[in-house]
Amino acid sequence: MISRATPLKRVLEISSPCNKCGHCCKFNSGLIIEEDIDRIAEHLKMDKDLFILTYLEETEMFHTKAFKLKTEFKKDKPYGECVFFSPAEGCKIHDVKPLFCQTSNCFAYSQDLISWFYLNYLVNPDDAESVRQYASYIESGGRIIPGGQLHELVPDSERLKKILEYEEL
Ligand code: SF4
Incomplete structure (x- = not known):
C-alpha cells in the first residue's frame, strides 16, 4: 500500500x-x-x-x-x-x-502514485491556501492515500478549522 x-x-x-x-x-x-x-x-x-x-x-x-x-x-x-x-x-x-x-504509470496504483507525488512535492501543510486547494481536490473525488487525510496533514484541529473557514489566509 x-x-x-x-x-x-x-x-x-x-x-x-x-x-x-x-x-x-x-x-x-x-x-x-x-x-x-x-x-x-x-x-x-x-x-x-x-x-x-x-x-x-x-x-x-x-x-x-x-x-x-x-x-x-x-x-x-x-x-x-x-x-x-x-x-x-x-x-x-x-x-x-x-x-x-x-x-x-498507467497500471495498478496509478492514482495512488499521483496522490503520493502531490502530497510529497506540491501540497504544503504550512500554506493555508495550499491546504484549501487540496481540500477541494479531495471534495472533487481526488484520491486519498493513507497520511493524506486533512487531519493528518494539519493535526491541529483548530488551525485546520481556521484554514477551511478562511480565518487563516
Ligand atoms: S511526459 Fe514524461 S515520460 Fe512522457 S515524453 Fe514527456 S518527459 Fe517523457
Whole structure:
C-alpha cells in the first residue's frame, strides 16, 4: 500500500513497470520540480535558463509554483503531446525523465502514485491556501492515500478549522 510516507525508493519500484506505450505522453506532459531541471538540462547539454525557456512553462498546483513540459497541441484538439514524446522513439529523455514521470504509470496504483507525488512535492501543510486547494481536490473525488487525510496533514484541529473557514489566509 502506498502512503504519504512511502519512501521514494519504494515508490520507484512500484511505478517501474512502465512499458513505454506513450499513452500518457500523447495527451499531456509531465510536471517538473526544481531537482529535475539541472539533470535534464545537463543531459541535453543546455544552459539551465535556455532549457527552461525552450521546454518549460510555469504552472501552479496546490498554490505551489512548478513547471510543466510544453505540449505540442494538435490542430483542433484541446490536448497535445509532450514536447519530448516521439511516436517512433517514445520518451526522448527516458533515462533522465522528470520524477513525476518516473513515479507514474498507467497500471495498478496509478492514482495512488499521483496522490503520493502531490502530497510529497506540491501540497504544503504550512500554506493555508495550499491546504484549501487540496481540500477541494479531495471534495472533487481526488484520491486519498493513507497520511493524506486533512487531519493528518494539519493535526491541529483548530488551525485546520481556521484554514477551511478562511480565518487563516
Ligand atoms: S518527459 Fe517523457 S515520460 Fe514524461 S511526459 Fe514527456 S515524453 Fe512522457
